[in-house]
Amino acid sequence: MDKKDLFNQFVAFTTAVHQVTHELTQNVKIDNITPVQYKILEYIKVSQPVTPTEISDCQHMSLPNTSRELRKLQERKFIEKISDTEDRRKHYVCLTKTGEKIMEDAFACIEERFQQLIQYSSKKDLEDIHNALNILDEKVFNTKS
């Protein structure tokens, strides 16, 4: 296994992943929500409660810009902020009922397309996919260094 070849394969693979991700998410259409705002909601959905600082770090955006987008999302009642009782500088961000609803719809929409993608896969195929995901996750993509 030549490491150079593996790199080329890796590049082609990540390109394909980005392509498929785009296809799966492209028909998720939340009214008047920007891509950055959607990304933030998605992150909150899977990681809540989170602080603005955590969002800022994970989404690679400055804290002031994060704060601005969170304010917009809060104004639209998609999220709410609760201050920490221990450290009152900290705020915990959560989805509201409305926010949960739209994100569940969004995920349902994505899952539907995903299920289409694997609709003709055999039981063995699904096992193979599962194992392959595990291997890559463990050996390449989740090496918390």
Next chain:
Amino acid sequence: MDKKDLFNQFVAFTTAVHQVTHELTQNVKIDNITPVQYKILEYIKVSQPVTPTEISDCQHMSLPNTSRELRKLQERKFIEKISDTEDRRKHYVCLTKTGEKIMEDAFACIEERFQQLIQYSSKKDLEDIHNALNILDEKVFNTKS
């Protein structure tokens, strides 16, 4: 293998892929180039020659906006356009010597970080990664429907 579980695993996996992709590319710093322009150059690099229409389709941007960014890249002598001798409406976009140079540097930088990522992988690990990439590519990400 529950398909719902597989979806959840898939979501976590694609998130990790995006995260790692970001880490690998973040220190590629080409002077005064915007993210969109970099994406275009990357696409040209691996697919040249390409037409503006193809770039427009693959990068999910309108033809006018594609044209604008290509003009900027051409002004900076990173790309050049050659019109088709058969169909003179068509233009083929290629990297110039300068363009090739900066993209080779960019890829070298990414590859260096990738090699760090797998530096402690055994021969068997590399084989496993290679096989896993193949399986996912074949069974999930390259189902040209």
Next chain:
DNA sequence: TCCATTACTTATCATTTGATAATAAAATAA
């Protein structure tokens, strides 16, 4: 107590990106 640090916010400005209308030139179909 005083000072430095942390978490977050507000405000502002520049740049990037997206959307759309209008145009031109070449190819193709009627």
Next chain:
DNA sequence: TTATTTTATTATCAAATGATAAGTAATGGA
């Protein structure tokens, strides 16, 4: 030939995003 379609461009405007300065409030250490 004329009309239609395709490919690409230019121009313009709006919106999204990024960068930075300044400020507030709470915390924690000296």
